[in-house]
Amino acid sequence: MIKFFPELYTIFHFFSLIAAVHAGLTVRTSQGAVAWAVSLVAFPPLALPLYLMFGRNKFNGxxxxxxxxxxxxxxxxxxxxxxxxxxxxxxxxxxxxxxxxxxxxxxxxxxxxxxxxxxxxxxxxxxxxxxxxxxxxxxxxxxxxxxxxxxxxxxxxxxxxxxxxxxxxxxxxxxxxxxxxxxxxxxxxxxxxxxxxxxxxxxxxxxxxxxxxxxxxxxxxxxxxxxxxxxxxxxxxxxxxxxxxxxxxxxxxxxxxxxxxxxxxxxxxxxxxxxxxxxxxxxxxxxxxxxxAIVLPSGPASRLEVCSLTFVQLINTAKKRLWIASPYFVPNSAVVTALQLASLRGVKIRIMLPLKPDHLLVYLASYSYLYQMSLPNIRFFRYEDGFMHQKVILVDDDLALVGTANIDNRSLYLNFEIGILVHDQVFAGEVEKMLEADFLKCRESGLKEYENKSWVFKLSVRLSHLFSPII
Missing domain, CATH: 3.30.870.10 (Endonuclease Chain A)
Structure with missing residues (x-):
């Protein structure tokens, strides 16, 4: 095995260089392209299999x-x-x-x-x-x-x-x-x-x-x-x-x-x-x-990033109120920017997340967004009565979305998802009543809670954030 290791490494390095070029041409963000390219060139035996498994965000065929x-x-x-x-x-x-x-x-x-x-x-x-x-x-x-x-x-x-x-x-x-x-x-x-x-x-x-x-x-x-x-x-x-x-x-x-x-x-x-x-x-x-109502299927085969654009448009539509319930909160920059702008124009935003994690990496990564979301009118809540898995958005008094998509990179780019968006005051009122009952089972969270955590927890949050594109 030792005898053939140099030749094997050369083969890995050759195909890793090809993969690095492919990453530079196809990966969605410049940061992601650079990260993959550096990893593929520096650590071919490790990075090449990972790139083959996790390197693309478009579903072929x-x-x-x-x-x-x-x-x-x-x-x-x-x-x-x-x-x-x-x-x-x-x-x-x-x-x-x-x-x-x-x-x-x-x-x-x-x-x-x-x-x-x-x-x-x-x-x-x-x-x-x-x-x-x-x-x-x-x-x-x-x-x-x-x-x-x-x-x-x-x-x-x-x-x-x-x-x-x-x-x-x-x-x-x-x-x-x-x-x-x-x-x-x-x-x-x-x-x-x-x-x-x-x-x-x-x-x-x-x-x-x-x-x-x-x-x-x-x-x-x-x-x-x-x-x-x-x-x-x-x-x-x-x-x-x-x-x-x-x-x-x-x-x-x-x-x-x-x-x-x-x-x-x-x-x-x-x-x-x-x-x-x-x-x-x-x-x-x-x-x-x-x-x-309109049914909203989305997925990685579409030319447009339909799920991401749907969330951004919903946030931009809000004039008075925006309530979000999602078990995972690892948004992309477009969703973060839309939430920040909605806050600054006076929209009252509530974001409900679970207190109890079922996927530790996603749970930890969600804390990394508290700095960016620490703005007037944005409040975070942690659901305490078991695990909260619903995917619901309420906009003002007449628009509500229920579906399968989380506000994380997996749903935004990698999963096939579906939801239904209803424009109706009666239905929105029922969603409001449901979410109000859920908020009563929450405790308010936010940046201060994160700052009081141990350095080990904070380090775990930062490391988890690095995996946000694939978790």
């Missing part, structure tokens, strides 16, 4: 693959989107008008969006909808556990599959890497179409462990859809004694916006299966209420 759908007649994206277009919001002055340019999906009217607070309400509603399914079920989760809750989901789906309901199930290959083969084979034997979302599919993605499909989607018969923060497992019902109460928020959607949710699912399914679900997804949406 997804958009190109989706173009294949529109070359076919059945269930093309254009056909799937046509019912949604017939119910789009046409009046001027709506606060949703800029977001459709980001996602290429129109804001729709006559929706009804219902808050589902915590796991019991969420899974009760999802299981009830599954029981009522007549034709098809589309389901996609980041994490699925083979525990009591996961088994209940499997049993409900198998029971419906036996009645002839077609079921299409996606799970993330990284997030659900512990999902047993027996769980999957049980479903397949029942006739359920179940696949992983292949984030490592394709030669250029083969070694990339950085991308995730973080979406949580359920659609039943094209009439009702669910999105939000919950994964599938007992912990999300508060049954993990090490975590305790799991505070999360989901929504149940009826109306034209359901079409947009199933369109996002169809794109993901096509990536994994290379075919659209073998069902007619073009049914006319069921009109259910008077809420204007």
């Amino acid at each position: 997804y958009i190109e693959t989706l173009r294949e759908i529109n070359s076919k007649n059945k269930n093309s994206l254009l056909q799937l989107g046509s019912p949604l277009s017939r119910h789009k919001v046409t009046r001027s002055g709506t606060k949703l008008e800029y977001f459709d340019r980001l996602t290429k999906l129109p804001a729709s009217q006559k929706n009804f969006v219902e808050l589902l607070i915590d796991g019991k309400a969420t899974f009760d509603a999802i299981f009830d909808a599954i029981k009522r399914a007549d034709t098809y079920i589309l389901i996609e989760f980041f994490i699925v556990h083979d525990d009591e809750t996961g088994t209940r989901l499997k049993d409900h789906l198998i029971a419906k599959a036996k009645t002839g309901v077609k079921i299409f199930f996606l799970y993330d290959e990284v997030g659900s890497n512990k999902l047993g083969s027996q769980y999957i084979s049980d479903m397949r034997r029942a006739g359920i179409n179940i696949l992983p979302f292949w984030t490592t599919q394709g030669i250029r993605n083969r070694f990339q462990l950085n991308f995730r499909n973080h979406r949580k989607i359920v659609v039943v018969d094209g009439k009702v859809a669910f999105v939000g923060g919950h994964n599938v497992g007992d912990a999300y019902l508060g049954k993990d004694p090490g975590i305790g109460h799991w505070r999360d928020t989901h929504v149940k959607i009826r109306g034209a916006a359901v079409q947009a949710v199933q369109l996002a699912f169809t794109e993901d399914w096509y990536w994994s299966a290379r075919e659209t679900p073998d069902i007619d997804l073009r049914s006319e949406p069921f009109m259910a209420g008077d809420m204007d």
Whole structure:
């Protein structure tokens, strides 16, 4: 081994130089490009494998693959989107008008969006909808556990599959890497179409462990859809004694916006299966209420940084109030700047974070932003009643977002995410009431708390901040 080490090092160094050039041409920020280039040149055996796994922030092949759908007649994206277009919001002055340019999906009217607070309400509603399914079920989760809750989901789906309901199930290959083969084979034997979302599919993605499909989607018969923060497992019902109460928020959607949710699912399914679900997804949406809403899918395959731009636009829209609940707060410079400017123009900002961490690096890195956020009108709160995992934003008195995206670099650049933005005073009022109850279970935090920490904690915060682009 020692005899061949110089030759092996030369090979590593050669390919590391190529990777360093690639980093200089493609890495998103100049700081990141310099960091990768220096590491690749100085430490080739260590840096090259890391660069292959974590070096890119664009997901290759997804958009190109989706173009294949529109070359076919059945269930093309254009056909799937046509019912949604017939119910789009046409009046001027709506606060949703800029977001459709980001996602290429129109804001729709006559929706009804219902808050589902915590796991019991969420899974009760999802299981009830599954029981009522007549034709098809589309389901996609980041994490699925083979525990009591996961088994209940499997049993409900198998029971419906036996009645002839077609079921299409996606799970993330990284997030659900512990999902047993027996769980999957049980479903397949029942006739359920179940696949992983292949984030490592394709030669250029083969070694990339950085991308995730973080979406949580359920659609039943094209009439009702669910999105939000919950994964599938007992912990999300508060049954993990090490975590305790799991505070999360989901929504149940009826109306034209359901079409947009199933369109996002169809794109993901096509990536994994290379075919659209073998069902007619073009049914006319069921009109259910008077809420204007837009579904906001985002991901690393898009040319624009849709998730980041969505957050920035929401912050810029705020005139009086901005409440943010996110389990992870590792924002990019654009979001930081938008929050600073909102503070200076008088917007009252509250940011709710968990007191108890589930990912230590992210938890520590969030403290590094307190200096930049130590401004008038910005207040931080730490949720004390278990772990707070919801992703909710309330803007003024009439605009609210619920979804899967955290305010961290992973959601902003590396994950496939989805959320729904609702422009409606009644819904915003319900979100306000929900968050007010959550703030009562928080204690106020901020820069002073950080300054009183030990030097070991502060050093840990600074070191964790270095990993913020990939955590």
